[in-house]
Amino acid sequence: MNISTLAIHGGLTGDGSSGATAVPIVQTVSYAYDTAQEIADVFAGKAPGYIYTRIANPTTTALELRLAELEDGIGCVATSSGMAAIASVVMGLVKTGDEIIAASGMFAGTVSLFKSTLGRFAVKTTFVDSADVKQFTKAISGKTKLIFVEAIGNPRMDVPDIPAVAEIAHRANIPLIVDNTVTTPVLIKPGRFGADIVVHSTSKFINGHGTAIGGAIIDTGNYNWKTGVFEDISKSCEGAGRLAFLAHLRNLIYRDLGGCAAPMNSFLMLQGLETLAGRMAKHCESAEKLAQFLRGHPKVSWVNYPGLEDNEFHSRTAKLFDGRGGGLLTFGLGERDKAFRFIDSVKLAKNLANLGDTRTLVIHPCSTIFHEFSPYEQKQMAVTEDMVRVSVGLEDFEDIRDDFAQAIETSCGD
Numbered sequence: 539m540n541i542s543t544l545a546i547h548g549g550l551t552g553d554g555s556s557g558a559t560a561v562p563i564v565q566t567v568s569y570a571y572d573t574a575q576e577i578a579d580v581f582a583g584k585a586p587g588y589i590y591t592r593i594a595n596p597t598t599t600a601l602e603l604r605l606a607e608l609e610d611g612i613g614c615v616a617t618s619s620g621m622a623a624i625a626s627v628v629m630g631l632v633k634t635g636d637e638i639i640a641a642s643g644m645f646a647g648t649v650s651l652f653k654s655t656l657g658r659f660a661v662k663t664t665f666v667d668s669a670d671v672k673q674f675t676k677a678i679s680g681k682t683k684l685i686f687v688e689a690i691g692n693p694r695m696d697v698p699d700i701p702a703v704a705e706i707a708h709r710a711n712i713p714l715i716v717d718n719t720v721t722t723p724v725l726i727k728p729g730r731f732g733a734d735i736v737v738h739s740t741s742k743f744i745n746g747h748g749t750a751i752g753g754a755i756i757d758t759g760n761y762n763w764k765t766g767v768f769e770d771i772s773k774s775c776e777g778a779g780r781l782a783f784l785a786h787l788r789n790l791i792y793r794d795l796g797g798c799a800a801p802m803n804s805f806l807m808l809q810g811l812e813t814l815a816g817r818m819a820k821h822c823e824s825a826e827k828l829a830q831f832l833r834g835h836p837k838v839s840w841v842n843y844p845g846l847e848d849n850e851f852h853s854r855t856a857k858l859f860d861g862r863g864g865g866l867l868t869f870g871l872g873e874r875d876k877a878f879r880f881i882d883s884v885k886l887a888k889n890l891a892n893l894g895d896t897r898t899l900v901i902h903p904c905s906t907i908f909h910e911f912s913p914y915e916q917k918q919m920a921v922t923e924d925m926v927r928v929s930v931g932l933e934d935f936e937d938i939r940d941d942f943a944q945a946i947e948t949s950c951g952d
């Protein structure tokens with residue numbers, strides 16, 4: 539099936555017993571069994587069954603099956619947030635003393651997790667500029683356990699060469715993890731380009747309406763967990779085979795950290811998925827038009843959108859995303875004050891910390907999402923004082939353009 543069809547019909551759909559077309563919300567903590575032996579068998583893994591919603595839930599299972607199909611994966615674990623997905627994956631792979639390599643222009647929460655939280659456990663992360671593939675090779679040491687990139691960096695807007703980075707990771711026998719939040723499986727299925735694990739903040743384009751926080755982890759099936767690099771996971775290959783990593787997550791890391799998806803949120807993500815392909819097409823179309831409008835505006839200093847022909851990542855965008863640049867862009871008006879005045883002047887766009895909503899959203903990353911980083915760190919992450927980040931919504935393009943035009947005039951007028 540093609541992507542729009544799969545997003546509606548993939549995995550479990552509806553409810554066989556009532557005929558309902560929507561997946562039921564199984565709003566329960568736990569699941570009752572008739573006998574002590576029956577529940578003991580489920581705990582021991584001798585019989586299938588649900589135990590407790592922190593480990594698995596039928597509504598969330600429906601979401602997991604659909605996301606796995608959409609990403610061409612062998613399985614999925616849905617989480618309470620994108621950060622819970624990233625934290626679970628990474629904590630499932632690294633131990634004290636290990637190292638991570640990550641792209642430098644990524645979401646601030648992920649950078650903070652790698653630098654500060656994992657730093658507390660003596661896990662070291664080396665951040666590299668994804669524009670230069672050789673930097674990944676240079677950063678690899680005997681202690682490196684994974685490489686992590688975003689398919690489009692938020693807010694650096696860089697597009698890592700996923701096939702080349704996957705090859706570097708595989709030469710070192712380690713997995714490549716790709717955060718596909720900004721691009722979604724509509725633009726790219728990273729597994730087809732060599733990625734081993736795909737993570738999502740489903741709070742963004744997948745939910746699509748700014749109504750629920752969630753995340754997901756998909757194993758693409760590309761990495762051979764038997765290699766012995768991750769000893770405990772190799773051992774679980776005996777029982778779980780190719781699903782060893784997901785079993786290791788479900789039965790240990792995810793279970794112990796407690797970052798499970800709420801059933802109501804899983805329902806909202808399933809509903810969001812049904813319209814994802816159509817929405818992404820419109821997000822991309824309007825973002826490209828807005829990028830072109832801003833680039834042609836005399837008062838705009840710069841625009842960063844990988845879909846623009848003269849963008850440094852345009853050829854990778856063509857190769858990996860079929861030429862579509864996504865729904866996110868950044869631009870500058872030359873000064874921090876002008877960026878603030880622009881944000882204060884927009885009437886249609888909302889000023890808030892999210893992306894992938896139906897509404898057009900703007901934010902000043904330097905003073906908000908990245909405020910805790912030093913000016914030096916912000917520079918490394920390509921966050922500038924004059925940067926405005928825009929998540930282009932589904933309103934009529936002419937209304938978005940007119941709102942931006944009036945706000946630029948107000949903020950940059952003489």
Ligand SMILES: Cc1ncc(COP(=O)(O)O)c(C=O)c1O
Nearest residue numbers: 619620621645692719739741752
């Ligand atoms: C690329 C990316 N990954 C992960 C996250 C974290 O997701 P969540 O807010 O659902 O925890 C975000 C949030 O903005 C993001 O933009």
